[in-house]
Amino acid sequence: MLQSRLFTKTRKDAPKDEVSRNAELLIRGGYIHKEMAGAYAYLPLGLRVLEKIKHIVREEMNRLGGEEISMTTLQRKELWEKTDRWSDEKVDVWFKSALKSGAEVGFGWSHEEPITDMMKNFVSSYRDLPAYVYQFQTKLRNELRAKSGIMRGREFLMKDMYSYTTNPEEHKKFYDSVIEAYLNVFKRVGLGELTRLTFASGGAFTKFSHEFQTILPAGEDTIYVDTKKGIAINKEVLTDEVLSDLGVNRADLVEETAAEVGNIFDFGGVKSEQLGLMYKDEGGKSVPVHLGSYGIGVTRLMGVVVEALSDEKGIVWPKSIAPFRAHLILAVHDDADIKALAHEVYKTLTAEGIEVLFDDRDARAGEKFADADLIGIPSRITVGKKTLESKLYELTDRETGKTSEVSLEHLLQELKD
Ligand code: ATP
Numbered sequence: 001m002l003q004s005r006l007f008t009k010t011r012k013d014a015p016k017d018e019v020s021r022n023a024e025l026l027i028r029g030g031y032i033h034k035e036m037a038g039a040y041a042y043l044p045l046g047l048r049v050l051e052k053i054k055h056i057v058r059e060e061m062n063r064l065g066g067e068e069i070s071m072t073t074l075q076r077k078e079l080w081e082k083t084d085r086w087s088d089e090k091v092d093v094w095f096k097s098a099l100k101s102g103a104e105v106g107f108g109w110s111h112e113e114p115i116t117d118m119m120k121n122f123v124s125s126y127r128d129l130p131a132y133v134y135q136f137q138t139k140l141r142n143e144l145r146a147k148s149g150i151m152r153g154r155e156f157l158m159k160d161m162y163s164y165t166t167n168p169e170e171h172k173k174f175y176d177s178v179i180e181a182y183l184n185v186f187k188r189v190g191l192g193e194l195t196r197l198t199f200a201s202g203g204a205f206t207k208f209s210h211e212f213q214t215i216l217p218a219g220e221d222t223i224y225v226d227t228k229k230g231i232a233i234n235k236e237v238l239t240d241e242v243l244s245d246l247g248v249n250r251a252d253l254v255e256e257t258a259a260e261v262g263n264i265f266d267f268g269g270v271k272s273e274q275l276g277l278m279y280k281d282e283g284g285k286s287v288p289v290h291l292g293s294y295g296i297g298v299t300r301l302m303g304v305v306v307e308a309l310s311d312e313k314g315i316v317w318p319k320s321i322a323p324f325r326a327h328l329i330l331a332v333h334d335d336a337d338i339k340a341l342a343h344e345v346y347k348t349l350t351a352e353g354i355e356v357l358f359d360d361r362d363a364r365a366g367e368k369f370a371d372a373d374l375i376g377i378p379s380r381i382t383v384g385k386k387t388l389e390s391k392l393y394e395l396t397d398r399e400t401g402k403t404s405e406v407s408l409e410h411l412l413q414e415l416k417d
């Protein structure tokens with residue numbers, strides 16, 4: 001992509017009312033646009049990152065046997081009344097509206113109820129199970145505070161998956177494989193070292209749910225980590241009883257601030273029973289379907305990566321989710337030969353399938369370098385005066401700042417893996 005054609009521009013300052021580091025950097029880099037507190041639009045660069053994260057999540061969900069769907073945002077009041085989750089006292093983040101007829105509708109903040117109700121059309125016997133369905137869906141939540149940039153939106157993208165199984169054993173097997181898949185996702189987006197599987201307040205069926213918490217100063221949660229045992233516990237559930245349940249000593253726990261990037265629940269048969277999702281077992285007996293629910297905050301995850309990996313100059317994307325693999329910089333713009341060479345390199349790299357953002361703008365080199373640091377693409381290639389004679393390109397690693405002079409052949413090799 002030619003940077004001169006990109007309609008977004010970098011900017012020196014974020015909006016004055018923006019207090020989060022992730023949104024500040026993403027707005028300045030031209031990744032997102034702030035529509036209002038808690039509502040952000042994704043611009044060309046931001047959308048590329050989001051799609052890459054989605055691709056990773058999708059691969060992991062498909063590997064589990066997940067089938068992708070897309071549910072509606074408008075939701076029926078009656079369904080949520082059946083499970084006692086319609087009232088604002090029970091769920092304090094509902095956005096609600098009314099049809100012209102006066103009938104109330106809700107805007108989806110989660111989808112257990114509508115998906116479980118829909119499954120009644122497809123599940124009647126044990127032969128129809130298990131089923132694992134997931135979606136990427138924009139959730140709407142009327143959050144009291146939205147000061148964490150894209151880490152807490154009133155409108156945000158979630159991947160939610162729901163498992164429908166016949167019994168607790170079958171459920172548990174799938175649940176454990178989701179834990180593995182989630183840990184893979186967080187590793188693949190560059191947060192493996194920082195993310196802890198954490199005991200948190202429970203679903204309807206089990207004592208605990210499991211959260212995936214990324215250790216981060218900007219996080220909103222407090223967790224306690226026993227590094228030796230590899231166990232983490234959310235402060236919300238930290239009691240003497242829980243400690244003894246898990247066989248953990250208070251003295252071994254280290255307090256950490258963290259951001260919840262995922263949360264998985266075991267609902268047992270409770271919700272299915274309330275909504276009437278039953279199946280006939282092999283003996284012909286009617287049994288409620290066992291429900292599991294598995295969320296990843298996709299846009300929050302993007303914000304957490306920005307917070308966790310940026311430095312004082314800007315964003316540092318891991319290769320797996322960077323909007324481009326390389327940022328090609330034309331450092332001299334008053335020399336036709338150098339310009340032609342840079343365009344040639346751009347053509348060669350893209351022909352090899354390497355994703356390149358080419359800064360072909362008429363601007364000072366210093367300004368371009370500062371923009372490249374802010375935007376945070378993993379490798380920077382500079383074509384300047386020296387390049388014409390030496391045929392060597394300056395290759396700079398965004399993370400380490402290390403620079404080397406390399407041939408075109410080496411450049412291709414480096415950027416292709
Ligand atoms: P939180 O405690 O942070 O409010 P939650 O426990 O209500 O989150 P879940 O209902 O478990 O969230 O949603 C699944 C995932 O969606 C969360 O683990 C989180 O990563 C993400 N998420 C939840 N609320 C938001 C939000 N307002 N903005 C962005 N991501 C969110």
Ligand code: MG
Nearest residue numbers: 211260262263
């Ligand atoms: Mg949660």
